[in-house]
Amino acid sequence: MNLETRARIEDLINSHSIMVFMKGTKLMPQCGFSNNVVQILNALGKHFETFDVLSDMDIREAIKEYSNWPTIPQVYLKGEFLGGSDILIEMYNSGELLEKLEIALAS
Amino acid sequence: MVHPEEVKALIKSSLPDAMVNVEDINGGGDHLNVNVVSSTFAGLSRVQQHQLIYRALAKELASESIHALALKTSTP
Numbered sequence: 001m002n003l004e005t006r007a008r009i010e011d012l013i014n015s016h017s018i019m020v021f022m023k024g025t026k027l028m029p030q031c032g033f034s035n036n037v038v039q040i041l042n043a044l045g046k047h048f049e050t051f052d053v054l055s056d057m058d059i060r061e062a063i064k065e066y067s068n069w070p071t072i073p074q075v076y077l078k079g080e081f082l083g084g085s086d087i088l089i090e091m092y093n094s095g096e097l098l099e100k101l102e103i104a105l106a107s
Numbered sequence: 108m109v110h111p112e113e114v115k116a117l118i119k120s121s122l123p124d125a126m127v128n129v130e131d132i133n134g135g136g137d138h139l140n141v142n143v144v145s146s147t148f149a150g151l152s153r154v155q156q157h158q159l160i161y162r163a164l165a166k167e168l169a170s171e172s173i174h175a176l177a178l179k180t181s182t183p
Contacts, residue, residue, distance in 0.1 A: 010136070025114065032175075033175065033177075039169060066109065068158060069154070069157075069161065070161050070165065070168045071161070071168070071176065081155055082154075083154050083157070084157070085177075086157070086177055086178045086179060087153045087157065088127065090153065091153075
C-alpha cells in the first residue's frame with residue numbers, strides 16, 4: 001500500500017469514533033455481512049461513519065493489508081480494529097459491544 | 108469453490124488439535140459457515156483467533172474461491 005492510501009485510511013479511522021469500511025452505504029448495504037454491522041450499530045443507537053469500499057479500489061485492497069484482515073466489513077473504534085461481522089455479532093449478543101462502545105465514547 | 112473437506116484439512120494443517128465444522132450454506136461451496144474449537148485460541152483476542160483461520164485459508168480467500176465465510180472460534 002502506498003503512503004497516500006495509508007494516510008487516507010489513518011485519517012478516516014482517527015477522525016471518527018466508530019468507522020466502518022463496508023460494501024455499500026449505511027442506507028444501502030451491498031452485502032449481508034456489511035448489513036449485519038449496520039443493523040447492529042443502528043440497534044445500539046451509536047453514531048458511526050461508513051466508507052464504501054466498492055467506490056474505491058485502492059482503499060478496498062489497502063484496508064485488508066492495514067489490519068491484516070482479508071474480509072470486509074471492518075469496524076474501527078477510536079482507531080482500534082474491532083473486527084468484522086462475526087465478531088461484532090458475538091460481541092453484540094454478549095453485551096460486550098455496548099459496554100465497549102460506551103466506555104470508548106465516554107473517554 | 109472449495110470442498111468443505113478441503114477447508115477442514117487446511118485449518119487442521121495449521122491447528123492440528125482443532126475440531127472443525129464446515130457447513131456449506133447454499134450448496135455452492137463458496138458460502139461457508141465455519142466453527143473452530145482449538146486450545147491454541149486460549150489467551151488470544153477474537154481478532155487474533157480469526158486471523159489464525161484467515162491465514163490458513165489465505166489463498167482461497169484471496170482468489171475468492173471462498174466468497175463468504177462466517178466464522179466462529181472458541182476454546183474447548
